[in-house]
Amino acid sequence: MEMETQNGRQELLIEPNRQALHYWRDVWEYRELFWFLTLRDILVRYKQTAIGVAWSVIRPLVTMVVFSIIFGMFAKLPSNGVPYPLLVIAAMLPWNFFTNALSESSGSLIGNANLLTKVYFPRIIVPCSSIIVSLIDFVISLAIMAVMMFWYDYLPDWRVVTLPLFLLLAFLPIAGAGLWFSSLNVKYRDFRYLVPFLLQFGLYVSPVGFASSIVPEKWRLLYALNPMVGVIDGFRWALLKGSSELNLPGILLSTVLSSVLMITGLWFFRKTERILADVI
Numbered sequence: 643m644e645m646e647t648q649n650g651r652q653e654l655l656i657e658p659n660r661q662a663l664h665y666w667r668d669v670w671e672y673r674e675l676f677w678f679l680t681l682r683d684i685l686v687r688y689k690q691t692a693i694g695v696a697w698s699v700i701r702p703l704v705t706m707v708v709f710s711i712i713f714g715m716f717a718k719l720p721s722n723g724v725p726y727p728l729l730v731i732a733a734m735l736p737w738n739f740f741t742n743a744l745s746e747s748s749g750s751l752i753g754n755a756n757l758l759t760k761v762y763f764p765r766i767i768v769p770c771s772s773i774i775v776s777l778i779d780f781v782i783s784l785a786i787m788a789v790m791m792f793w794y795d796y797l798p799d800w801r802v803v804t805l806p807l808f809l810l811l812a813f814l815p816i817a818g819a820g821l822w823f824s825s826l827n828v829k830y831r832d833f834r835y836l837v838p839f840l841l842q843f844g845l846y847v848s849p850v851g852f853a854s855s856i857v858p859e860k861w862r863l864l865y866a867l868n869p870m871v872g873v874i875d876g877f878r879w880a881l882l883k884g885s886s887e888l889n890l891p892g893i894l895l896s897t898v899l900s901s902v903l904m905i906t907g908l909w910f911f912r913k914t915e916r917i918l919a920d921v922i
Contacts, residue, residue, distance in 0.1 A: 665912075669764045679754075679771040683746075684778060698782040702738060706730045709851035719852045722885045725794045731787045732881045733850045733874045736812045738783060740870060741841045743776035747820030748837045751828050751918070758918060765915045766908075769824040773816060787881070801880045808876035811897060815869040818903030825907075825914040849874050855887055862889055869903065872896025 669676075706727055713719045714726030721729045747769040751758065754768050791797055826833045848870045849857075857865050865871055872893040878886035 665764060669766065672763045672767055675763055676767045676771050679768065680774050683772060683775045687775065687778075698779045699786065702731065702734050702783045702786060705734060713851045719856060722853055722855060724882050724885045725796060728787070728790060728794060728796060728882060729853060729878065729886075730851060731783070731790060732878045733848075735780060735783050735787065735881075736808070736873045736877050737845070737848060737850050737870065739776055739780040739812060740816050740873075741845075742779050743773040743816045744819050744823065744841065745837060746772040746776055747816075748823035748827050749834060751824050752831075752834075765918055766821070766911060769820050769911075770817070773813075773820055791881075796882070798881050799883045801884055805877070805880045808873055808880055811876060811893075811900065812870075812873045814897070814900035814904045815873070818900065818905075818907035821907035821911040822903070825911045828914060828918060844868070844870065853878075853886055854889070862892060863895065866892030866895045867899065869896045869900045 709730045710726045713730075714721065750769045750772040751765065758765060758768070823833060823837055827837075847868055854862075854865070854871065854875050866889065872889070873896065875886055875889060876893060879888040
């Protein structure tokens with residue numbers, strides 16, 4: 643809308659629709675911008691790199707080998723009859739998706755500061771496009787696991803059709819945490835140092851290098867307070883013929899906590915979005 647300043651000049655003030663219905667309609671109308679930002683981030687991600695997309699192959703393979711040696715060969719932790727590399731790679735699918743998406747989305751608003759201060763569009767498009775970019779690495783890791791399953795002659799059964807459900811469950815904490823940290827990173831710039839620490843800590847308290855079966859039964863529900871526990875167990879159950887136990891109370895708890903994280907993240911992001919141009 644137009645407004646008159648003290649010196650008599652007319653200026654154009656661009657402001658978002660505050661009503662929720664109008665806001666989500668704006669998100670749909672700006673869908674082309676969403677795909678443009680996604681494609682741009684994909685191209686920039688591998689631009690001027692020595693081996694390009696190969697990084698997405700090397701990282702999960704190296705991590706899988708290290709975890710298999712430490713936990714499988716040296717610690718001799720149980721794998722429930724599954725080749726230990728498969729146990730690890732099945733957990734790394736959702737975990738790497740989570741870490742990559744959270745790392746990218748948490749700094750997405752700061753990285754697009756010039757764009758955010760010039761024109762109006764629903765700001766939620768920016769962190770969401772960063773999350774979609776992380777699906778590239780997920781697909782590559784899924785292809786690596788498919789090759790390994792053929793190598794070990796350990797093909798999935800009917801449970802694999804439930805994999806999209808657990809992928810959807812993974813989206814909830816990813817989107818919720820991404821919205822929280824992208825907003826907090828704008829208001830408090832030192833949060834960019836907190837995210838890597840939390841991800842490193844989360845790696846040790848999530849069943850990536852080991853099976854959840856080693857956790858004592860009395861601590862299972864408390865352990866499931868980590869939303870990624872239910873997601874990782876679900877991926878293993880779907881891909882490894884149900885060899886990993888599916889803790890239904892834990893899955894339910896993870897779903898509830900992830901939903902709360904998503905809802906509160908969306909609420910806080912919308913609250914921060916109104917003052918974004920002033921503090922960025």
